[in-house]
Amino acid sequence: MKSFINGNRLSIESFTPQVLLLLIVVLMVLVAWSLASGPIELSLIQSLFSVWDRVWGSDLSSLQQFEQVVVWDLRLPRTILALMVGALLAQCGAVMQGIFRNPLADPGIIGVASGAALGAAIAIVVLPVSIQWFTVPVSSFVGGLITTWLVYGLAKNESGTSVVILLLAGVAISAFGGAIIGFLTYIADDQSLRDLSLWQMGSLASASGWDLLLSGVILLTVMVLFQKQAQALNALLLGESEARHLGIEVEKLKQRFIIITAVGVGIAVSVSGVIGFVGLVVPHLVRMLVGPDHRVLLPLSALLGAALLLLADLGARTWMSPAEMPVGLVTAGLGAPFFMALLFQRRKSLI
Amino acid sequence: MASSKLEARSLTQPLKAGSALSMKTLSDNVMVAMSALLVCTLILFSSMPSVAKASSERIISTDAGTTEILVALGKGESLVGIDVTSRVPEGLNPAKVGYHRNLAAEGLLSLAPDILFGSQHIGPEVTLNALKSADVTLVVQPIAKDSDQLIRNVKMVADSVGVSGQSLIDQVTAASIKIQATQEQRVELKAVFLLYMEGRGLKQAGTGTTGDALIKLLGMKNASDHQNYRSVSTEGLLAMQPDVVLIGTQSPEAAEALMKQHASLQYTPAAKSKRILTVDSSALVAGISLKAMEEAVRLADSL
Numbered sequence: 001m002k003s004f005i006n007g008n009r010l011s012i013e014s015f016t017p018q019v020l021l022l023l024i025v026v027l028m029v030l031v032a033w034s035l036a037s038g039p040i041e042l043s044l045i046q047s048l049f050s051v052w053d054r055v056w057g058s059d060l061s062s063l064q065q066f067e068q069v070v071v072w073d074l075r076l077p078r079t080i081l082a083l084m085v086g087a088l089l090a091q092c093g094a095v096m097q098g099i100f101r102n103p104l105a106d107p108g109i110i111g112v113a114s115g116a117a118l119g120a121a122i123a124i125v126v127l128p129v130s131i132q133w134f135t136v137p138v139s140s141f142v143g144g145l146i147t148t149w150l151v152y153g154l155a156k157n158e159s160g161t162s163v164v165i166l167l168l169a170g171v172a173i174s175a176f177g178g179a180i181i182g183f184l185t186y187i188a189d190d191q192s193l194r195d196l197s198l199w200q201m202g203s204l205a206s207a208s209g210w211d212l213l214l215s216g217v218i219l220l221t222v223m224v225l226f227q228k229q230a231q232a233l234n235a236l237l238l239g240e241s242e243a244r245h246l247g248i249e250v251e252k253l254k255q256r257f258i259i260i261t262a263v264g265v266g267i268a269v270s271v272s273g274v275i276g277f278v279g280l281v282v283p284h285l286v287r288m289l290v291g292p293d294h295r296v297l298l299p300l301s302a303l304l305g306a307a308l309l310l311l312a313d314l315g316a317r318t319w320m321s322p323a324e325m326p327v328g329l330v331t332a333g334l335g336a337p338f339f340m341a342l343l344f345q346r347r348k349s350l351i
Numbered sequence: 352m353a354s355s356k357l358e359a360r361s362l363t364q365p366l367k368a369g370s371a372l373s374m375k376t377l378s379d380n381v382m383v384a385m386s387a388l389l390v391c392t393l394i395l396f397s398s399m400p401s402v403a404k405a406s407s408e409r410i411i412s413t414d415a416g417t418t419e420i421l422v423a424l425g426k427g428e429s430l431v432g433i434d435v436t437s438r439v440p441e442g443l444n445p446a447k448v449g450y451h452r453n454l455a456a457e458g459l460l461s462l463a464p465d466i467l468f469g470s471q472h473i474g475p476e477v478t479l480n481a482l483k484s485a486d487v488t489l490v491v492q493p494i495a496k497d498s499d500q501l502i503r504n505v506k507m508v509a510d511s512v513g514v515s516g517q518s519l520i521d522q523v524t525a526a527s528i529k530i531q532a533t534q535e536q537r538v539e540l541k542a543v544f545l546l547y548m549e550g551r552g553l554k555q556a557g558t559g560t561t562g563d564a565l566i567k568l569l570g571m572k573n574a575s576d577h578q579n580y581r582s583v584s585t586e587g588l589l590a591m592q593p594d595v596v597l598i599g600t601q602s603p604e605a606a607e608a609l610m611k612q613h614a615s616l617q618y619t620p621a622a623k624s625k626r627i628l629t630v631d632s633s634a635l636v637a638g639i640s641l642k643a644m645e646e647a648v649r650l651a652d653s654l
Binding site: 038039040041065066069070073074075133189190191194195198203205206317320321322323324 | 432446447448449450452453455456457458459460461462472475476477480481484485486578579580
């Protein structure tokens, strides 16, 4: 953790605006690129016109009807969902790393991801297929919340919540969840098995209007709530007793953050399946650029997380055209080697 | 024609590019050049002699059984996309569109299909809606569990692509008659269908599976009482005392390896009356398909 504080030699104020501007520009370019690319070749200008037409009721675009459907109904919801899920996961990852004061923490550490996976597994294997569009998201969200509640309950005692116990409880409950998922995998028929594997690899393909609205509302709420407590997170970096002496109610803070993260990640996992590494790698990247101050770390993590997931989704839908890869595979395939390289480079300073 | 839809659009684009943005005119010029090249290539390819077809239809099939029927009807050349379970003969090279329950809408539309065939499992909803809005004809058929449904499927496919499926239907009917001719000998037999995958052990076919459909097609009773495929031990098999054991394997050598591995199978009534037979498991991927009918005829002769 020392490296987080020794961090940058430049002062924060001089570096951050450039990074912010760069990220916003990159994000805009990526959104345009995402709308314009895919297995079907469509001109960038015409695609953007098509979106403009739908919003303002004009008729600037020369795309055919089915091409407009591709841009508006297929690419645009995906793009927006990628932005929102990426931002959610990255922010929750940054907060989890702050609370646990551990650079290896990711949003799933409190058991949310495995609980959500368990909920989805139950919905896919046991419940009827016809209502799956409804039961899977609901069940995975509820599973995520229940697991987090269990983990938090295990770790809580009169003198507070030890982060070490929280971590270990997360591991234990994840292992138990894994065993149940294993059993469900065993009794599943072939189709449920395939559905379950695909769900666990994550996909941004089926983004309904309801999913987008829900994710958007949750993202805004989460971002606002986190940002208000950013200074408290900074104080927490010094250590729990130091933070307490500064007047911060550490227990309440932890509880609040865990609940907000559980909801945020639960929603993200229920709409898109399990997408790993975004919450783990993005905060590290941002820290490398602007240092550990959470007041800038949180918003910039959201932006970079959105950009990276969008990029991963672009790859997922164009590399194996006309078939589609699950986006979780791309993030894992790129994130894991990158993280290894990062660890290797900084191994001396992390001891 | 569907395949010319794309380049017709891009040829009319430069006529609309009246605006002053030089970037736009540059990109449009590039598009004109590329689409001209595309048109030339397409003209070149379509003028090459190929299997005589009345129309250059573009067909995507996301069901293995339907792909088989299309190839048997002589429409293999029109296939531009197939799912991962479909098999086509050597020489045909359609694009792989992925798993049929999780199709990518844009991927399918990029192949500019006229017709898309699928089973009742085809999904997801988003993709189906996108296909409808692109005016692609969507033909959904249930996976055949018996020869009657197979005949209905053949008829529907033949009608959709505008050829006569009568000869194929006659073949299926003839196979069905052949099987029924020897049916009386098998009516009282208890049969078990085992799916053998190397390294993953034996799975017994319960109700609702293609193995079960094959047993019923041959007129026998399925000794199992569960649903779907379930792992079974040799002991469990012996307890069932089956009269017929059908083993679905990927190769005859696998069947021999299986018999060596589960040597106690020789104590079943099936072994004593020499009724342990192997079936090519790839024939059963898509329910009772044309190949499955052939296998059934072969089995009916041997039993």
